Amino acid sequence: MPKTETFDRAQILHKATEVFHKKGYNGTSMQDLVDTTGLNRSSIYNSFGCKLQLYLEVLSDYQKKANHKFRKGLTSIYNATEQIQMIFELTLIDILEDDDRKGCLIVNCKSEMANHESLIKSFVEKNQDQMLAMLSDIVNKGQMEKIFNTEKTAGQYGLYLYTSIQGLRMTGILNKNENDLRNIIDTIIKVLH
């Protein structure tokens, strides 16, 4: 029987995520990945395929973790307003913890590659669909409970919130002032009531 992988796949993926996040896809070389993962070049290709495949796996992993964070944050909260606030709170924390101004990996990825690589475009579209589903579900619930107004449909508000989150992530790259960011969030949410 064959020798088995000796490295921790999750840990390697985490290291790879850091590099791609910091330098972007085109800014990251295989040498960068070799250096930071500590893995040999052959092992990377053997275990993850080419650079783009590894990047896609990194994206999926990043998305899965973000999704998990959202779902975990939303459990034990049943008020629609607080749920929306929680989503922005998690985003805010992510921004404030992002000391080296990397921004959001998926937003960066969309900006850099959505118009080149069709696999990336599909991934980002699927990510958007998931976000929209989550957001409009909450809005819909809030509207049923008469907490949110019905001047726009849940889908329309969902897209508005998704847009606002992306904007917040872009602003958050260079502006880490918590009060400023909280004011933006406050203004974003206000229109729902």
Added chain:
Amino acid sequence: MPKTETFDRAQILHKATEVFHKKGYNGTSMQDLVDTTGLNRSSIYNSFGCKLQLYLEVLSDYQKKANHKFRKGLTSIYNATEQIQMIFELTLIDILEDDDRKGCLIVNCKSEMANHESLIKSFVEKNQDQMLAMLSDIVNKGQMEKIFNTEKTAGQYGLYLYTSIQGLRMTGILNKNENDLRNIIDTIIKVLH
């Protein structure tokens, strides 16, 4: 006396802008620039300096043109609401005309390079300051005229609008549905009244 430049500098800059916009900074090679500008490699270095210098000149040019568009659009409009609407209208047009999903050059640039190159970071910060000044001036005027509410300061609303514009540009990369985008804009602006 020396031989003078034979090419049209503005036209070369326009071509270079197209490439950088479509492929990003790291995705664009000097060969790409040679191919699309039609200029010789030496001439590029001789007239524009290195790749980064050329990129910075492209950014300045792009910003100048966008500024010009805004100022032109805002002349003969004296109502604050309509001024804000005009700014979003111009952004919307830009999004709808962007057939190959490139997004906004400056947003892309911020996402790709603001955390690496300090010259880029400075440029983007200056661009942000200009946008914030323009937006909060309009908001301030609207508040003086009692058209906009004063629940937030003009500066806070300015930052909110700047954030929203960036979000709109991100959403606009993959979503070109005019109705959807107009609904987002409508929702963004509503909070001011």
Added chain:
DNA sequence: TTAATTTTGAAACGATCATTCCAATTAAAG
């Protein structure tokens, strides 16, 4: 027409790019 000076073309620079190859190493199963 000549002298002065810059642009231009084309080749070349060393470095780095993503990827492949192959022999040596390793570990599980018989």
Added chain:
DNA sequence: CTTTAATTGGAATGATCGTTTCAAAATTAA
């Protein structure tokens, strides 16, 4: 142990990277 098969290290692949070099071409003032 021996066999088996995958992982691993390290060198090598050809292509492309950004940048430089230099002689030839081009243009204008004298």
